[in-house]
Amino acid sequence: MAISWLLLILLALAVIGYFTGRSRALSSAGGNVRELHSLPSYYGYNVALTALVPALGLLMIWLLVQPMIVNSTVSGLIPDQALPEGADRGLAMSEVRRVSDGLDGAVAAGAISQAQASNADADIEELTQTLKDAGQVLTQDITQPILVAAQKYRSMTTTGSVAMQVVVLSLALLGAAFAYIRTHKEFRARNVVEQGVLALLLLAASIAILTTVGIVLSMVFETMNFFQLHSWKDFFFGGTWAPNFRGGSELSILPLLWGTLYISLIALLVAVPIGLFAAIYLSEYASGATRSVAKPLLEILAGIPTIVYGLFALLTVGPALVSMFGDGGMLGVGWMASSNAVLTAGLVMGIMLIPFVSSLSDDIINAVPQSMRDGSLGLGATHSETVRSVILPAALPGIVGAILLAASRAIGETMIVVMAAGAIAKFSGNPFEAMTTITTRIVSQLTGDTDFASPETLVAFALGLTLFIITLGLNIFALYIVRKYREQYE
Amino acid sequence: MDSKAIKIAANKVQVHYGDTHAIKDVDVEIEDKTVTAFIGPSGCGKSTFLRCLNRMNDTIDICRVQGDILLDGEDIYDKRVDPVQLRAKVGMVFQKPNPFPKSIYDNVAYGPRIHGLARNKAELDEIVEKSLRRGAIWDEVKDRLDAPGTGLSGGQQQRLCIARAVATEPEVLLMDEPCSALDPIATAQVEELIDDLRSRYSVVIVTHSMQQAARVSQKTAFFHLGNLVEYGETGQIFTNPEDPRTESYITGRIG
Structure with a gap:
């Protein structure tokens, strides 16, 4: 029985529970709704939720835990010498899963019988041929230990899922029965349902938080692996970034950090003045009509995927800069050799950040109370004096906050720098040269054929964790x- | 009470907010060096009329003002008059204390700096001290002029705002319910201050408290539904009103 059927049965149970619970409550009050503690629907919801929620929760946990247990048991069955040359246990396990899936598929297609599939002494070559003929995907010929493991895997998975269905369904029935028996006109169903919903809200919030924790932990473990293979001194204090997949790499974050900060600085130099001035215009001077048109238009910029900005940098901004600063360019200075440069990436990233800065600053400027404006105007200040001397200082902490948020966006931005910044890690102050950033290097270290055991790959996690921090x-x-700023006016 | 020079003369003033006719045909003459109180039920237009006197209504798009308002015989709605200059001459104190998020010193120095009233730092210091003294708050803040104005208590903030308004040397001071956010002690302090200010300025105060109007003002105007119902000596209005609506209001029957 597939999971979807199980879910449908649970759902049906909940619906039945709702109606029986509701009618039991009504009949306990002799059909008079006012005798009930809560509205009749609450009694229904109580039965439905008590049946559904614990069962679903158990189902979820079971689905997560069962593969782990099966994997660890089965993986213990494969002897070390049975592993193919150079392959590790993970690869063997995926082969086991493939064989097991193949057996399932062959049984379903009628190519072999259930007994044949479970027969540990089966002729391996014949079985391999049968499976291949049945259209099952196998990457290599089945070996004896793999077959045994696959059969064990199959039987454990099957037993597990049958057990799961039985346990989940009986839990749902138990829940429904418990709630049904408790249903009585005196029972405070409303409070119970509200508590249940509260628990669901709490669960949603904690899933979000736990995911963050999980992400951080996974990064931390891989980073620890990296530091076991590579010296942390070189990573944090070395001066060279020279990964070499044959070993002996120099992997220092400093040149990458320099590139990241340099490009972000240029981006902020573009985005902050333009974004801030746009926000001042929109919030203080623009008429209602202008504002209602201009603000959404400005915010469209925020919805453009960053890869499109990358294309814009690659195809438009880069060549335009080269035609100005390059050899034989308009200015005749010959400073810029290629369109991949810090300046290209910085400018385009700055454009990307404009709506971010302007939208946040606009909100903050609007949050300055009207009484401040009145007070200043009432003293005979012009509108512009009011903006400069009262509104901007009052909004300054918030604007600084907005700029910092923009800076963290810039530092974490990937696509634009991948496409426009170049790949050379170095310390240089020249904005016309190509440079590289932390995010670009993470991409390049992890794309392609990677082996998660070498420091050259694992360094990506150390870089990512540093960036995250x-x-x-x-x-x-x-x-x-x-937040500090908000407190001032409340 | 002997009659004084007329500071502000309003003649047939009409104010519209969009389709609402907020002020209807108001004629009033406000005397110099006098405290004039505007009283009336909520929504009667007294605050709106007050804001006409320094053209603060200009900042509201849908507001239209018709009629003449003369300050020292000059029409303040004339095209040649710069509303910014006018507001330097006709200062305003608002209902809710609204010190800027700056130091106490900078709050008071704001107006003089904008209008270039001080030639150097020493002069500015002098103006700030004089204004804070006139705002009856000098003794409380003289040791912490660098502290933020927003950190003061409500009553102190309001007196700071009055000092700030006084610092630009206005000729008229408009106060829109200046005590409505204050406790009785702070109210008493501000009222005392208003009485002192009368020696130098013409003060116009909007208030919901009839006791306050009776305590601080010499002239009182009663507004009702956008009309100026009655205007006269405060004593006269409160003891012997001519109009039955005034009498109903001050005895608490309408409001």
Whole structure:
């Protein structure tokens, strides 16, 4: 029985539970709704939820835990010498799963019988041929230990899922019965249902938080692996980035960090003045009609996928800059050799950040109370003096917060720099040269054929974790500043 | 009470907010060096009329003002008059204390700096001290002029706002329910201050408290539904009103 059938049965049970619970409550009150503690539907919901929620929760946990247990048991069955040359246990396990799926498929297609599939002494060559003929995908010929493991895997999975269906369904029935018996006119169904819903809300919130924790932990473990293979001193304090998949790499974050910060700085130099001035215009001077047109238009910029910005940098901004600063360009200075440069990436990233800065600043400027404007105008200040001397200083902490948030976006931005910044890691102050960033290097270290055991690959996690910590720090600092500012007026 | 020079003369003033006719045909003459109180039920237009006197209504798009308002015989709605200059002459204190998020010193120095009233730092210091003294708050803040104005108590903030308004040397001071957010002690302090200010300025105060109007003002105007119902000596209005609507209001029958 597939999971979807199980879900449908659970759902049907919940619906039945709703109606029986509701009618039991009504009949306990002799059909008079006012005798009931809660509205009749609450009694129904109580039965439905008590049946559904624990069963679904168990189902979810079971689906997560069962493969882990099966994997670890089966993987213990494969002797070390049975592993193919150079392959590790993970590869053997995926072969086991493939064989097991193949057996399932062959049984379903009628190519072999259930007994044949479970027969540990089966002729391996014949079985391989049968499976291949039945159209099952096998990457290599089946070996004896793999077959045994696959059969064990199959039987455990089957037993497990039957057990799961039985346990989940009986839990649902038990829940429904328990709630049904409790249903009585005195029973406070409304409070119970509300508590249940509260628990669901709490669960949703904690899933979001737990995911963050999970992401951080996975990064931390891989980073620890990396530091076992590579010296942390070189990573944090070395001066060269020279990965070499044959070993002996120099993997220092500093040149990458320099590139990241340099490009982000240029991006902010573009985005902050333009975004801030746009926000001042929109919030203080624009008429209602202009604002209602201009603000959504500006925010369209925020919805453009960053890869499109990357294309724009590659095809338009880069060549345009080369035609100005390159050899034989308009300015005749010959500073820029290729369109991949810090300046290209910085400019385009700045354009990407404009709506981010302007939208946040606009909100913050609008949050400055009207009484501040009145107070200043009432003293004979012009509108512009009011903006400059009262509104901007009042909004400044919030604007700084917005800029910090923009900075953390810039530091974490990937696609634009992948396409426009280049791939050379170095310390240089020249904005016309190609440079590279942390995110670009993560992409290049992890794309292609990778082996998760070499420091050259694992360095991506160390880079990612460092990046995460930097942006997290910036975000926390920015939120702290923004919140402090909000308190002033409340 | 002997009659004084007329500071502001309003003649047939009409105010429309969009389709709402907020002020209808108001004629009033406000005397110099006098406290004039505007009283009336909520929504009667007294605050709107007050805001006409320094053209603060200009900042509201849908507001239209018709009629003449003369300040020292000059029409303030004339095209040649710069509303910004006018507001330097006709200062305003608002219902809710609204100190800027700056230091106490900078709050008071804001107006003088904008209008270039001080030639150097020493002069500015002098203006700030004088204004804070006139705002009856100098003794409380003289040791912490660098502290933020928003950190003061409500009553202190309102007196700071009055000091800030006084610092630009206005000729008229408009106050829109200046005590409505204050406790009785702070209210008493502000009222005392208003009485002092009368020696130098013409003060117009909008208030919901009839006791307050009776305590601080010499002239009182009663507004009702956008009309100026009665205007006269405060004593006269409160003891012997001519119009039955005024009498109903001050005895608490309408409001």
